[in-house]
Amino acid sequence: MTFTDEMAAAFPSRNPMPALLRQALQWLEAQGCVRTRRDGVRYMTVHPKPEHSDLATTALHIPVAADTAAWTASDDPAVNERLSIFLRTGGDGSWAGLWLDDNGQQSIVHLGSGSGSVMLCVLTQNTEDLLRLLAIGYDELCWPEQFERTPDEIREADYDDGDYPPPPLPFQAYVEGTLGLSIPVRASEVVISTESMDADESDDLFWKWLKGVRGD
Numbered sequence: 001m002t003f004t005d006e007m008a009a010a011f012p013s014r015n016p017m018p019a020l021l022r023q024a025l026q027w028l029e030a031q032g033c034v035r036t037r038r039d040g041v042r043y044m045t046v047h048p049k050p051e052h053s054d055l056a057t058t059a060l061h062i063p064v065a066a067d068t069a070a071w072t073a074s075d076d077p078a079v080n081e082r083l084s085i086f087l088r089t090g091g092d093g094s095w096a097g098l099w100l101d102d103n104g105q106q107s108i109v110h111l112g113s114g115s116g117s118v119m120l121c122v123l124t125q126n127t128e129d130l131l132r133l134l135a136i137g138y139d140e141l142c143w144p145e146q147f148e149r150t151p152d153e154i155r156e157a158d159y160d161d162g163d164y165p166p167p168p169l170p171f172q173a174y175v176e177g178t179l180g181l182s183i184p185v186r187a188s189e190v191v192i193s194t195e196s197m198d199a200d201e202s203d204d205l206f207w208k209w210l211k212g213v214r215g216d
Contacts, residue, residue, distance in 0.1 A: 002026075003042055003062075004033045010063040012081040013101040018127040020179070025060065027174055035059075043088075046134055046168040057140045059088045063097070071111055073214045077148025087130075090142030096123055096130075099206055109206040112197055117142035121193035121204045128181055129190045135175040135183045137167040144194035147187035151162070201212065 001009075004025040008017040028034075029086060031048040044060040063084040072079050085097035093113035099122075100106055108130045109122040118143060124130045133141065137151040146154055155164040175181050184190045195204040210216075 003044060003209055004029050004183070007060070007062050007086065010065075011084045011086075011098070014081045015084055015098060015106065017084075017098070017103060017104060021127045024131055024174070027178070028171065029144050030046065030059075031170060044170040046137075047165060048170060057088065057132070058138065060165055061086055061088060064165070065182035067095075068097075079213050082125040083109070090117055092142060094119070094140075094142035094153050096141070099209075100204055101209070110126045111210075112142060114197060117144075118196045119144055120197035120207050120210065121202075122204070122206045123193070125192055128179075131175055131179065132181050132183055134188060135172045135181075136185075136187060137165070137172075138187060139164055141187070144191075147191055147194065150186050175185065 004022060007025060008022055011017040028044055028046065033046065033051070034042060034044050035057055036042050045058070047068060052189065063086045065080065067085050068080045068083050069075060070174070071085065072083065082100040083097050085095045087096040087108075089096050089110065090113070092115060094111065094117040096108055096110050099109040107122050107126060108124040110119050110121055112119040116149070123141075124133055138145050138146070138154075139151070140146075151164070151167065172183055175183055193204050195202045195207050197207070199207070
């Protein structure tokens with residue numbers, strides 16, 4: 001079984017991995033983008049070169065049901081089947097996942113660690129926009145204050161040479177050439193919300209749902 005197959009199998013049948021995401025992951029896997037950490041955990045990045053993968057924080061992982069239950073603070077399958085957490089967005093412990101809303105629509109949501117990023121929101125409306133976002137080339141996707149800056153601007157202002165991954169050029173060519181999707185210049189052009197988990201109220205649908213199931 002391929003890494004992509006393992007990832008897809010870990011999504012609940014009620015909230016399956018979108019076909020376009022699976023197609024993109026199969027392409028990444030064929031480019032050699034699957035890595036294994038020292039503890040044996042496997043993951044996937046958008047960088048085919050190992051030296052660039054080691055720099056990248058954003059990484060795709062096999063969803064773990066216990067991780068979802070920890071976020072929802074629930075053991076109700078009807079709740080937990082609606083959220084599959086599969087994309088690490090920051091070294092602080094922030095993640096993104098696939099969420100099924102009350103109308104049966106899937107979107108990509110962000111779950112900030114709370115100890116670093118506090119972003120809790122619908123990140124992109126669909127898989128297409130997630131792939132467009134990943135193709136921009138940010139090292140981390142958990143810091144909304146960076147979304148008005150391009151990766152090049154962040155790299156030049158905040159990092160020494162070689163400490164920030166380069167643009168994922170092969171993946172960009174795949175997203176534009178094969179999938180026919182445009183790649184934004186900066187994250188603010190595609191991210192639809194940057195709501196904080198510390199907000200007293202919010203119109204963000206995922207914020208409302210998670211706060212509700214947790215009883216916060």
